[in-house]
Amino acid sequence: MSTSTAHQPSTLDRLANLGRTLISPRGAVFLLLIVLLVMIAILNPSFAEPGQFIRFIQRVAPIAIVAIGQYFVIVGGEFDLSMGSVVTAQVVIAGNLIGQDDAMIVPVTIFMFVFGALVGLVNGLIVSFLRVPSFIVTLGMMLALLGGVLYWTGGAATGNPADAFREIGRGGIRDLPVIDILPWSVVVLAVVLALAVWFARRPFGRTIIALGDNATTVRYAGARNWWVKTSTFIISSLSATVAGILLVGYAGVHPSVGRGYEFTAITAVVLGGVVLGGGRGWVVAAAAGAFALEALFTLLNFAGVPSTYRDAVQGLIIILAVAYAATTVRARRRGRALETPAAASPTGTIPPEAAPVDQTSPAPPVAKEPDPNPVSARPAPIPSTQRADNETKGGS
Amino acid sequence: MSSTTATRPAPTRRPRRLDSSLIVGIALIAVIVIGAILVASVGRNFFSAGNIRDILTGMSVLGFVAIGQTLVILCASLDLSVPYVVSLSSLIAADLMAGNPANIPVAVLAVIVVAAAIGLVNGLIVTKLKVNGFIATLGTGLIIKGYLDSNYKGTSGEVPWEFQLLGATGVGPVPVSTILMLVVAILGAFFLARTRTGNHMFAVGGNEQVARLSGIRTARPIIVAHVLCSVTAAFAGLLLASRLGVGSPTVGTQGGYDLLSIAAVVLGGTLLMGGRGSIWGTIGGVAIFAVVDNVMSVMQVNPFLKDVVRGVVIVAAVAVYTSRRLDRRRPRFGPGSAASEPPSANPPTAAEAGPAAASENPDRSEAKA
Numbered sequence: 001m002s003t004s005t006a007h008q009p010s011t012l013d014r015l016a017n018l019g020r021t022l023i024s025p026r027g028a029v030f031l032l033l034i035v036l037l038v039m040i041a042i043l044n045p046s047f048a049e050p051g052q053f054i055r056f057i058q059r060v061a062p063i064a065i066v067a068i069g070q071y072f073v074i075v076g077g078e079f080d081l082s083m084g085s086v087v088t089a090q091v092v093i094a095g096n097l098i099g100q101d102d103a104m105i106v107p108v109t110i111f112m113f114v115f116g117a118l119v120g121l122v123n124g125l126i127v128s129f130l131r132v133p134s135f136i137v138t139l140g141m142m143l144a145l146l147g148g149v150l151y152w153t154g155g156a157a158t159g160n161p162a163d164a165f166r167e168i169g170r171g172g173i174r175d176l177p178v179i180d181i182l183p184w185s186v187v188v189l190a191v192v193l194a195l196a197v198w199f200a201r202r203p204f205g206r207t208i209i210a211l212g213d214n215a216t217t218v219r220y221a222g223a224r225n226w227w228v229k230t231s232t233f234i235i236s237s238l239s240a241t242v243a244g245i246l247l248v249g250y251a252g253v254h255p256s257v258g259r260g261y262e263f264t265a266i267t268a269v270v271l272g273g274v275v276l277g278g279g280r281g282w283v284v285a286a287a288a289g290a291f292a293l294e295a296l297f298t299l300l301n302f303a304g305v306p307s308t309y310r311d312a313v314q315g316l317i318i319i320l321a322v323a324y325a326a327t328t329v330r331a332r333r334r335g336r337a338l339e340t341p342a343a344a345s346p347t348g349t350i351p352p353e354a355a356p357v358d359q360t361s362p363a364p365p366v367a368k369e370p371d372p373n374p375v376s377a378r379p380a381p382i383p384s385t386q387r388a389d390n391e392t393k394g395g396s
Numbered sequence: 397m398s399s400t401t402a403t404r405p406a407p408t409r410r411p412r413r414l415d416s417s418l419i420v421g422i423a424l425i426a427v428i429v430i431g432a433i434l435v436a437s438v439g440r441n442f443f444s445a446g447n448i449r450d451i452l453t454g455m456s457v458l459g460f461v462a463i464g465q466t467l468v469i470l471c472a473s474l475d476l477s478v479p480y481v482v483s484l485s486s487l488i489a490a491d492l493m494a495g496n497p498a499n500i501p502v503a504v505l506a507v508i509v510v511a512a513a514i515g516l517v518n519g520l521i522v523t524k525l526k527v528n529g530f531i532a533t534l535g536t537g538l539i540i541k542g543y544l545d546s547n548y549k550g551t552s553g554e555v556p557w558e559f560q561l562l563g564a565t566g567v568g569p570v571p572v573s574t575i576l577m578l579v580v581a582i583l584g585a586f587f588l589a590r591t592r593t594g595n596h597m598f599a600v601g602g603n604e605q606v607a608r609l610s611g612i613r614t615a616r617p618i619i620v621a622h623v624l625c626s627v628t629a630a631f632a633g634l635l636l637a638s639r640l641g642v643g644s645p646t647v648g649t650q651g652g653y654d655l656l657s658i659a660a661v662v663l664g665g666t667l668l669m670g671g672r673g674s675i676w677g678t679i680g681g682v683a684i685f686a687v688v689d690n691v692m693s694v695m696q697v698n699p700f701l702k703d704v705v706r707g708v709v710i711v712a713a714v715a716v717y718t719s720r721r722l723d724r725r726r727p728r729f730g731p732g733s734a735a736s737e738p739p740s741a742n743p744p745t746a747a748e749a750g751p752a753a754a755s756e757n758p759d760r761s762e763a764k765a
Contacts, residue, residue, distance in 0.1 A: 081655075130715040133668045139655050140711035147703025155700060263534065276528050312542025319527055319535035326526035 028324065029272045029288045036295040043302045051180045056298065058172075061185035062087075062243040062250070064290040066261050067268040068196045069239025071286035072205075074269050076232040077212035077278030078127060078134035082141035083240040083265055086119055087258025089149045090244030095159035095253030096152075105165050112241050119145065120237030124230025134233075142262070150255055159253055169249020185246050192242060196283045208232055212278020267314065268293050271321050419717060420665050420680035427684050431691040440694055445569040447690065454686040456573040458656060459679060460632035462664075463577075463584050464625030465657040466678040470588070471621045472601040472670025473522055473529030477537035478629040478657060479648030481511055484540055485633025490553025490643030497556040507630050514540070515626030519619030537654070544645040551642040563639035573635050578679075580628060585675040593620050602671030629653070659710045660685055665717055684713065 021027040041048040047056070066083055073080040090112050097108045123141055127134045172183035199205045211218045211228050219225050244258065251257050266276075272289030274281025296317060300310055432442035441447065461478050468475045485507045492503035514536065521532040565572050588594040596617040599607040608614050629648075636647050658668075664681030666673025688709055692702050 126711060126715065131718040132711060132714045133662065133718070135668060136659060136662050136714045137711055139659060140707035142707070143703045143710070144707030147700045147705075147707065151698055151700035151704065266530075267534070270531055276530060306546060308545035309542050311538040311545065315535035315538030315542065318531055318538075319521060319525070322527045322531045323521065323525035326528075 024328065027273075027285075028321065029285050029292055032271075032321070033288050033292040033295060036292060036299055040295060040299050040302055043299070047298075047302075054181070054183065054186060056294070057189065058183040058185045058250075060291050060294040061183075061189040062246045063261070063264055063268065063294060064189055064287045065192050065239050065243045065246070066265040067272075067286050067290040068192060068283060069236035069243075070262075070265040071196070071269050071272075071274060071281065071283050072200075072208055072232045073134075073236045074266070074274055074276060075212045075278055075281050075283075076208045076229060077215065078229065078232065079138060079266070080123065080233060080236045081135065081138040081262045082119065082123060082145060083236055084258045084261035084263075085142045085145035085149075086116060086237050086240035087244045087247060087261050088255055089119075089145050090116065090241050091248050091251075091253055091257045092149045092153055092159075092255060094161050094165065094245065094248045098161040098165055099159060100162050102162050102164050105162060109165075109245070112245070113238065116237040116241035117234050120234035121230060123237070124233035125226075127233070128226035128229050138262075146255075153255070156255070161248055161253070165245075166249035169246040169251075171249070185250070188242065188246060192239065193284070193287055196287075200283045204228070204231075209279060209281075212280075214279070264293065265290070267318050271318060273325055417665065417674050417677045417680065420663070420677045420684075423713060423716070424680050424684050424687070427687050431687050434691055435694050438695055442691075442694075447694070449566060449569045449571060450693075451683075451686045451690045452569070452574040453571050454689055455679075455682050456571065456577045457632045457635055457651065458653065458660060458685065459574070459577040459682045460580065460628045460635065461653045461657040462660040462678045462682050463581055463675060464628030466661050466664070466666055466673060466675055467584065467588075467597060467621040468529070468625045469658070469661050469666055469668060470597045470601045470670055470673050471618045472604070473533075473618060473621065474658065475518065475533045475622065475625045475629075476530065476654045477514065477518065477533040477540060478625065478632075479651065479653045480537045480540035480544065481514055481626050481629040482633040482636065482648030482651070482653055483544055483643075483645050484514075484648075485511055485630040486637035486640070486647055487544070487548060487552055487643035487645060489559075489634050489637045490551075490555050490641075493553065493555050493559060495554035495556050497558040500556065500559050504634060507634060508627055511626040511630030511633075512623050515623035516619065518626065519615075519622035522622065523615035523618050541649075548643075548645040551640075551644045553637075553643045555637050555641050555643075559638050560641055561638075563635055573638075576631075576635075580631065581675050581679050584624075587624075588675065593617050597621055598671055600670075656685070663710065663713050663717075684709070 046052055066087065070080055070083060093112055093115065094108065097111070098104045119141065123134070123137055126132055126137045168184050168188070170183075172181045172186070174181050176182055200209075207218060207223050207228050208231075210221070211223070211225060215225060218228070240258075240261070243261070247257050268289035269281070269286045270276060270289070271292055272281065272285035272287070274286055274289075293314070296313065297310055300313060301307075305313070428442075435442040435447075461482065465475055465478065488510060489503045489507050492506055493499045518529075518533055518536055521527050521536070522529050525532075527535075561572075562576075563571075563573055567575065588597065593616065596607070596612050597620075599610065599612055600614045600617045604614050632653070633648070637643050640647065660681040661673070661678050662668055662681070663684060664673065664677030664679070666677060685706075688705065689702070692705060697705070
């Protein structure tokens with residue numbers, strides 16, 4: 001934001017750029033989110049009250065956190081299908097190990113994080129060194145973890161962790177002026193999101209995006225691919241752990257908690273304009289994807305649509321969103337000459353958070369070269385644009 | 397490593413081609429031997445007619461789904477909508493038959509038409525709207541799920557006894573359903589090996605850009621693969637309907653056919669990236685699953701532990717294949733490029749860097765002069 005004032009573009013320009021960003025696949029999710037929220041507010045005006053809205057954020061927090069973790073895996077070019085099982089496993093662990101004993105909270109929480117990191121480490125190491133597609137590795141991990149947890153608990157997870165622990169997902173800072181209560185979930189989500197944004201802008205975070213774009217280049221650039229890849233799986237499992245801790249308080253202990261989270265998270269990430277196969281996307285957009293998805297469900301609720309149609313609408317929306325992004329990318333490639341001035345002018349006005357996205361997109365090289373020489377401008381984008389059309393899966 | 401170097405000096409190409417199916421076969425035999433020993437250790441006979449029938453029955457439904465999934469994965473796509481297509485097919489079949497044998501042909505035809513339409517939609521979304529297969533089929537799957545959940549509260553319809561015989565009878569120890577599955581597998585293998593579209597599937601899956609530049613209409617094989625995948629999933633649904641006697645809206649999701657069929661395909665040596673694989677490998681992968689499941693059932697393993705074993709078997713088996721397959725893939729892309737990146741990504745950048753470096757140097761020498 002501060003860079004935009006340095007350039008001093010006119011307000012109209014800035015609005016036009018903002019509009020362009022909102023229409024572009026990268027910003028479409030924010031537009032979708034705003035439209036959905038406005039529609040909810042129209043249908044149910046009380047939703048717009050701060051107290052209600054903060055409750056909404058609290059409800060989204062676990063999904064958004066899982067989506068943030070999944071973002072790093074997907075942008076690195078892989079899949080993590082085991083997240084839902086990790087959430088379930090952590091919920092059951094918390095339920096069984098903490099019990100009603102307040103003294104157990106800290107050691108068990110530490111154990112849960114270690115366990116989460118271990119799951120991610122195993123996933124990452126198998127993907128990196130045994131060269132098994134991540135789809136298969138995490139699928140196996142999903143089956144094994146869920147089966148193991150159910151075997152351990154005999155199929156019916158019981159146990160109710162101490163109230164102090166459940167407070168993390170349930171309670172919050174009370175007696176605040178405007179919003180009445182600030183749930184801990186919202187605080188945790190804000191911290192996780194801030195960490196994720198910071199991390200994505202660090203050299204290591206950019207290496208993850210580069211790895212998803214072109215692994216060979218990253219290796220030639222001197223990165224330890226195996227560690228970068230493994231760390232993405234550790235991040236995703238840790239984020240699933242955090243989501244699990246929140247869900248213990250919010251939803252209680254049950255083996256069905258967390259089921260289907262992996263696909264919800266992937267849906268949210270893709271809705272946020274992150275390209276499956278890696279190399280493109282912004283972590284905030286991924287989190288916004290989770291918000292848009294939950295807002296969609298809330299809207300359907302308020303609109304009186306039977307809950308059974310939720311899935312159908314969700315399916316339709318993700319197909320349309322991805323189709324929109326894909327066809328826009330294609331159109332942009334065809335009309336590159338038209339796009340160039342648009343891509344060149346806003347480089348200074350793009351908010352700094354968007355920088356990691358642009359790092360890998362073809363815009364900067366084109367922008368630096370005002371001379372429209374198609375011979376030299378053409379080859380550079382190929383490594384990344386080709387993936388968008390071609391790449392269908394993150395396995396490798 | 398050592399085994400690949402051993403096969404390399406082989407004078408003909410044929411051994412290499414059979415390689416991936418051969419490994420699946422070896423793995424299957426190994427699983428059978430280990431399974432037979434384990435089963436014998438609890439005092440049962442693995443090779444009894446009843447047990448073999450159980451294994452073959454267990455193969456048939458997943459086999460149908462996996463055959464179609466093989467075609468889709470060969471095209472570098474995925475189909476996650478199969479479990480819902482399976483459920484929907486079983487419901488349509490049971491509802492239309494309504495216990496009357498005269499309705500069987502109509503019901504079967506209707507099921508196939510509906511499934512083909514779903515596959516067509518999948519294929520069109522993937523090729524025309526350029527939506528990644530994972531998302532497209534996840535979406536259509538959710539749409540079908542929404543339809544199923546809204547319109548069916550539980551099992552529905554009734555399958556006449558004549559149609560139930562399909563799932564119940566057998567020739568000796570071999571169930572009819574498995575024979576049908578194998579016939580479909582033969583047709584699928586023939587389709588891949590002998591027809592133009594089948595060959596194009598390998599080309600499109602291997603590298604869509606190259607296929608397009610070679611004059612292949614890349615959309616057609618992908619659409620055909622999706623249609624055939626949905627149709628084979630419909631066969632699986634018909635078979636399940638004949639076994640259950642009713643249609644069920646949850647039969648597909650309970651079986652977990654989406655992920656299990658993908659696992660079976662990959663277990664069978666088909667590359668998840670597309671372009672390489674075979675139907676017979678997939679059948680081998682399905683057989684491995686069936687044998688492992690059967691051994692665990694006979695040994696009365698805790699059902700939750702079964703999932704753990706399944707997960708470990710999937711990862712371990714695929715790890716064995718992939719370490720070999722990448723060795724064989726490597727020479728195509730030049731030394732050292734272990735990652736399966738688009739190979740065309742390197743030459744253009746190199747070509748771009750070349751002239752740029754060349755043009756920079758004269759400038760510098762001029763400046764010095």
